[in-house]
Amino acid sequence: VSEFNPLTFTSIIECEKPNNDLSRFRGCIIHDNGKKAGLYKENLLLRGCTLRNTEAVVGIVIYAGHETKALLNNSGPRYKRSQLERQMNCDVLWCVLLLICMSLFSAIGHGLWVQRYQEKKSLFDVPESDGTSLSPVPAAVYSFLTMIIVLQVLIPISLYVSIEIVKVCQVYFINQDIELYDEETDSQLQCRALNITEDLGQIQYIFSDKTGTLTENKMVFRRCTVSGIEYSHDANAQRLARYQEADSEEEEVVPKGGSLPLRGGAGGHQTQSSRAHWRTGSRAEARRVSMLTELTAFSSPMEKDVTPDPKLLEKVHECGRCLASARHQEHPLDHLSPELSDVFDFFIALTICNTVVVTSPDQPRQKVRVRFELKSPVKTIEDFLRRFTPSRLTLGGSSVGSASVAAKSAPKAGLLSTLANDDTLLRLEERLGAGAPHLASNGYSSAADGWTAEHSATGPEPRPELRYEAESPDEAALVHAARAYSCALVGRLHDQVSVELPHLGRLTFELLHTLGFDSIRKRMSVVIRHPLTDEINVYTKGADSVVMDLLLPCSTDDARGRHQMKIRSETQNYLNLYAVEGLRTLCIAKRVLSKEEYACWLQSHLEAESALDNREELLFQSAIRLETNLHLLGATGIEDRLQDGVPETIAKLRQAGLQIWVLTGDKQETAINIAHACKLLDHDEEVITLNAESQEACEALLDQCLRYVQSCSPQRTAGSLSVGFAPLCPPSEATASGPSLVIDGRSLAYALQKNLEDKFLFLAKQCRSVLCCRSTPLQKSMVVKLVRSKLKAMTLAIGDGANDVSMIQVADVGVGISGQEGMQAVMASDFAVPKFRYLKRLLIVHGHWCYSRLANMVLYFFYKNTMFVGLLFWFQFYCGFSASAMIDQWYLIFFNLLFSSLPQLVTGVLDKDVPADVLLAQPQLYRSGQNMEEYRPRTFWLNMADAAFQSLVCFFIPYLAYYDSDTDIFTWGTPITAIALFTFLLHLGIETKTWTWLNWTACGFSVVLFFTVALIYNASCATCYPPSNPYWTMQALMGDPVFYCICLLAPVAALLPRLFFKALQGTLFPTPLQLGRQLAKRSPGKFRAPGETSAQGHIPGEARTEPPGQRSFSAARSVSQDCSSRVSPGARQPACSPEAGGEPSAVDVGVLQREGTLPDGLGSQPSRSSSPGPVAVEGCPGGSRMKPVSASRPAHLPSVFSVPGLSSLNWMSSLSLVSGLGSVLQFSRSGLPMDKRDGDFLPGSAPPDRDLCGLSGQTTDCF
Structure with a gap:
């Protein structure tokens, strides 16, 4: 074979323009003779990908630099605006309107003032250069523009900067949460979007995939039916039960936070690597070890060590014996009965109808050279006619180390097939001690008349160690199941598949075409040339809902047709049984093509492959023409166990008021059974x-x-x-x-x-819940979009595969799981979690905290700016609305920038209104975020009204204190600035629920910084603002007792209404959050977050x-x-x-x-x-009235408040300023007000929690 020479390459490549679609590529190569060869996504090597199981490739660069698909997709997650941010933007518009109204009012007042005091304008106005003064209308216009500049603080521009800082810190703390780290997979939560953390606390609908999201996506062969006969594999079921029991025992022994071993496979190696890392402290070393073990996909002992069914195993051996007896016949398969023929084809289909790659861990990779006509699939009719000669195909052709593996695995009296190439032909004489093997024309070679006994005289030799690398765990499970029946896939090239069969040795099938699986067809097919019959066979596997419709119609007139109808009916019954047991079902079918049928189909298929326009549709129609008139072979049932903690997580999320919809492509009965297992559906509903x-x-x-x-x-x-x-x-x-x-x-x-x-x-x-079965990726996204747009609800979508990408991108919050189906879901998501169970803490704890922190911080910003602007506005009534300010210009600049910025940032980052253990124990507290209780229009306007009142108090108390005195504007304005700062800090202290040393430090730093700047500034500004100046103002005030009195009296008087309102509301109508804080202080040890419990591993x-x-x-x-x-x-x-x-x-x-x-x-x-x-x-x-009583009922929060002596005023203990009020007002209530949500009232209270009945009353908590 001549090597490729780029200098002599003169063909032309036509392809589509650069785009970011990773799943599609259309192009063709136009040769010098005018022939076109189609190019598709399998021919495209993307930038950044890693080649495996490939000796060498010859390629040409078609996209480079920023035109590569990788860089075109590297735009990052799409920008999303949170619901709180949208509400905040509306309130900012109200602030703009309020600013215009205040400025307009001041302008009108100034115009009226100028008109009224025309004769005294020379005393107040500064004349123009020509000696004239402004008339009332121009003065009002100038006053309007000046007031906008003076009162522009009302628009909280700094709020956006502060929010971004807080969100970055929140993301950091979420990433650092050890409870969101999964030691089994050595992965942790990833925050890929920084601007929607608060949306995690307002989710109302969760849309979840099933396979790989709720389940482990570790497929284990469970049972099957062939030719209408069911094989239950009871011994295999007992083996799986032992695995489940072993997992349960390990989970009970291993404490929380310890290493929980996986059920085997790569994950198990990673667990060992993680343990080694914790012991040695070398993460790099652990990572190197895990990389070596991650080379094998879907190969845990639970998945590999399938226990065969004795009856089916006997039939497999009977097939071998029948073929051995007919070894001299031209078509040995014709001597099999219909049932045995279906058994033989069933296992052939399980073995080769996939894209599994075979590797050998203990053999070096060997370079294999084959003839050119064996290197590529059939591309032309001439190639088909040339290769459709039986002598062209010989046994052999394997993947990594397949020759050596087969040599090691073949019995001494057996057969080892090789490629028909003199350079690579193995010397079988050296192994068998006999003559050169005879390469028969019917596709198999033999020693001793071409047949191999399964067992040698000394007994069976151990099977070789093969590693199967599959695109999906379903394929790996079926290949492992076939190998358990001695039908082993031992080698795969792009145009050949080698299979080791009992009594037959090694057969090599020529792989003509592979029609991959897609979500529309819901099936995959391979077109092969059978080495025993020289026939073109089509093996198809897929969902029963589509394969059963593609079967060859049966006639009831003859016995064979009636028998086939009976087989289909029995197979359908078994499929329903498998689905009820929660098993994933696949149908296996076959079709035999004549040469004419294949040539006709090949012509249209090649045209579809070479088409540039509408190629996908043409290839789809080509597959439809091929996958018809199938013969049913059987069906399989594969078990996919639930992930740990899924039922408990779903229960907690539902208690939190979240509606969970599961959108899956599985069969309806299977989805229903798994929904029952994960507690999405209750058996009594x-x-x-x-x-x-x-x-x-x-x-x-x-x-x-x-x-x-x-x-x-x-x-x-x-x-x-x-x-x-x-x-x-x-x-x-x-x-x-x-x-x-x-x-x-x-x-x-x-x-x-x-x-x-x-x-x-x-x-x-x-x-209560919705379960959508057999749904396509497009339908998933349409459902999410429908709920989000029509119900105006906050949605979250979670999935782990490429078919979940569209759903994840449409939802308000997209969560991806880095599972065994690739990283597409993670790359398209806003947050990535290792397992589904971590969604509970992410939403209930961090989501609630993020929403509560940001909501309170936004309200505080609006309050602070409005109150500060109010001080300037009230002064306009005493200066003729001239847009003057009694506060020094430098104080106006530095007040929001330095003096009052740090405490609110610390509170926004660190505040915890309710501890994490209480939130997890009482997930219904999450509903406060869903109902927007912290930040809604009513609270916004109440907050603005309170700010206006506080500005009045903080303005007029100093005004009255210095009334009718010779105090200048600087001596009067500086105390107002100090009072405003103290009021802001005390207000923030009331709203802060969790105090840390950082809170105290930030507040103290703000006060010290203000006085330091004031003292330095007043001492150094002797000639500022002539003729008057603020020189020595603060020094003089600090020696005046009036200054200290008003600094103490004004903040208390300003905050007293808010404090009284909170006390009254907490006494008569306490919110769940207030009661949760009270509960956390009364019994801090009662509500520790429970450890993660094991989910039901086996779906009953x-x-x-x-x-x-x-x-x-x-x-x-x-x-x-x-x-x-x-x-x-x-x-x-x-x-x-x-x-x-x-x-x-x-x-x-x-x-x-x-x-x-x-x-x-x-x-x-x-x-x-x-x-x-x-x-x-x-x-x-x-x-x-007869009322069912639940056998086991979780502890409910209101049951605690029926305990005598537990006053609802104790929630005030979370406020450091009023920690003693709980002992003054002892209004004890027995529960909570009705929580109304979506028009439905929640039912009556639960009985008291026995664990909390011993709480002592009549005590007052202090901070």
């Missing part, structure tokens, strides 16, 4: 399953479901209200909120149409029975023949009945009466809960 085959049916189902939900709403809330204050969270969320909605991808496509999206959104809003698949007495809906009349919907009512709370006998309750009667209104299929879904919990009897008019 209503589940509405919406499946429609047409848009009309979808509309009818939406109308029926809406009527049903609306009719159930009064009954669901009946009896849930209680007299007094309601708790922060309901005792039973299932009865406090609506049902859950499950919708498939086809129905979702109809529901997202313009005429149905409002109905779908209204129905989904009434539901046992059949669940309906509990006794459970009523369910019966099937109703049909709305459409092609639509179905189901509702599971779950356990309902019986209403009051007049008798205690067996008469149906009011709720039961209502359910029975509504059965006729439900659409076809809107019937019962068997409840998966166990027996109902104990029942408590509550008094009600006319009889008794």
Whole structure:
């Protein structure tokens, strides 16, 4: 083979203009003879990528410098504005309007003053150069412009700078949180967006992917069905159970913060590396070790060591024996029965229908030279005809070290196939002690008539150590499963795949084409030439929802057709069973192409590959033409376990008032089962399953479901209200909120149409949770965009794969997980977390803190600027509105810049209104951010009114103190400046919830700096502002007792109304946050953040029975023949009945009466809960009320406040200035006011927490 010579390369490359689309590339090479060869994304090497399993490449640069896709994508995360920032911008406009009004008022006042005192203007006005004075109108205009300059402090320009500084510090502290570090993966949270940290505290909807986000994305082969026969793999299930038990034991032994070992694989090596790092302190060394172990993807013992099913293993060996007996026949596969033929093709498909690359860890890489015609896939018809000669293909062709691996793995009496090249042909005589192997024309070579016994006389030799590197864990799981049945993938080149089979030795399949998986087709296919039959076969694997529709139609007239229909029916039943058990299902199918069919398809496929315009659509249509009339081989069930802490995280987030929607591409039954496992769906709640085959049916189902939900709403809330204050969270969320909605991808496509999206959104809003199955990436983004735009709600999207990128980018906050599907989601996200469970602390703790800090800081800025401007404005009434200032110009400049800037920054960075352990223990406190309780229009205007009042007090107290005296303007203005500073600092002290030494230092520094600057400035300014000057002003004031009196009296008088209002509000109507702070001080050790508990590693698949007495809906009349919907009512709370006998309750009667209104299929879904919990009897008019009591109920915050002696005024202990007021006013309440959100009241209070009943009362907390 001649080497490539760039000097003789004269072909022309045509390609698209530079763009940032990493998933697409269109181009072609035009040779001298006019032929075109298509170029696509597989031919493009991107800047920054790393080549693996490749000897060498020959390429030409097409994009360079800033035109490369990497740099075009390096624009950083898109700019997002937080909701708080948008609200702040509106309030800034109000400040601008207020500034214009104040300046206009002053201008009018100055004009009237000039007009009234025309005869005295010479005493006040400075005449022009010609001796004339301004008339009232020009004077008013000049006064208006001057007042805008003087009062421009009202517009908080410095607020934007301060916010950016605070956000940077907040991001730093979030990144440094050790609780957000995952030792297993040696990764931590990353803040990729600096401007939306406060949005983390206002999230209302969470949209989550399932695979890799809620689950581990570690696929383990669980069971399969072949030719309609199911193989349960019970021994493999027991093996997985032992892994789960071992993980649970390790998690119980390892303390929090210690090293939690992974279930194996690369992650396990990383854990060891992390441990080594902590022991030796050498992170570089640990990183080098982890890099060596990360070369293997998806290869943990749990995934690799599949235990085969004995029955299926026997059939695999029977296939080998049958083929061995027919070794002299021309077509050995024809002697297999249909069932054994399906078994053989099933494992061939598992082995080669993928893009798995094989490597050997203990063998050096060997350079392999092959003939030119074997180097590239089929590109032309002539190439196809030339290569479609059986003698052209011989056994061999492997990837990294495959020859040596095969040599090590082959039995002594076995066969080792090699490439048909004299340079690389291995001397088998040296290994076998026999003649040169005979290369048969039917595609396999043999020693001893071409066949190999699986076991030698001395017993089986151990299998070689092979590493499989897969694009997805599903592919790796299937390849490991096939290898467990001795069908091992031992080598792969770009045009050959080598497989080791029992009794056959090593076969090499010529790989003609690979049609990769995409989210639209939901399948992948390979086109190969079979070495035993010389046929062109197509192996396809994909989602059952698409593969089952592509099967060859069967006729019921003959026995074979009826048998195939029976196999399909049984396979579908097993697929449903797998989905109920929470397994990921894939269908395996096959098609045999004739030479004419393949040549016809190849012609159109080559045209599609070489097309520059509309190439993707042409290739899609080409794949559709190939993947038809398939023959079903079987199906697989793969288990994907939940991540640790997912159920607990979802429970906490729901208690925090967050609605969680799961958008997944999995089968509906699989998604429902996993939703139950992760506590997204409760077994005793209503589940509405919406499946429609047409848009009309979808509309009818939406109308029926809406009527049903609306009719159930009064009954669901009946009896849930209680007299007094309601708790922060309901005792039973299932009865406090609506049902859950499950919708498939086809129905979702109809529901997202313009005429149905409002109905779908209204129905989904009434539901407790939403589960969208079989959804595409486009549908995910459309759902997020619909909720964000229509409901005006704060949305968060979290995912780990490339199919989640669009959803992450559309949401207000995008969170990516660096999982096993690449870094696309992380690169498109605003925040990156190692695992889903870290979302709990990120939102509930850091999100709440960031929102609370910034909201209070923004309000404080508006207050401070308004109060300071008010001092200047009130002075205008005493200077003829001449835009004069009684405060020195240097004080005006430095007041916001130096004197009062540092304390507010420290508070904005470090303040914690509620400790982290209380926030995690009482996640319902997060709702304050959702409801914008800290910063809303009402609080803004109250804050502005308070600032105006304080400015009046701080102005007139010094005015009255120096009234009718000979004090000059500097002696009067300096005390006002000092009073304003003291008032600001005391006001900030009242609003600060957590005091640290930095807070004290910042406040003291501001006071010391002001007096230092004033003393130096007044001592050095002897000739400033002639004829008057501020010389020795501060020195004189510090010797005047009046100065100290007004500096103490004015701030206290100004802040007294605010202090009184807070005391009254906290006494009569305490907020949850105030009670949370009180609880943290009363019992600091009671609410430590619990350790991360292990999630249910195995998704339960046992059949669940309906509990006794459970009523369910019966099937109703049909709305459409092609639509179905189901509702599971779950356990309902019986209403009051007049008798205690067996008469149906009011709720039961209502359910029975509504059965006729439900659409076809809107019937019962068997409840998966166990027996109902104990029942408590509550008094009600006319009889008794039976109310289910939860077996285990979390501690609720309001239960603490029913403890005698725990006064609601104790929240005041968080204020250092009023720490003793709690002992004066002892208004004790039994709970909290009702928390109203979205029009729904939360139900009655929970019983007292037994852990807190021993709290001692009648004490006062001091700071």
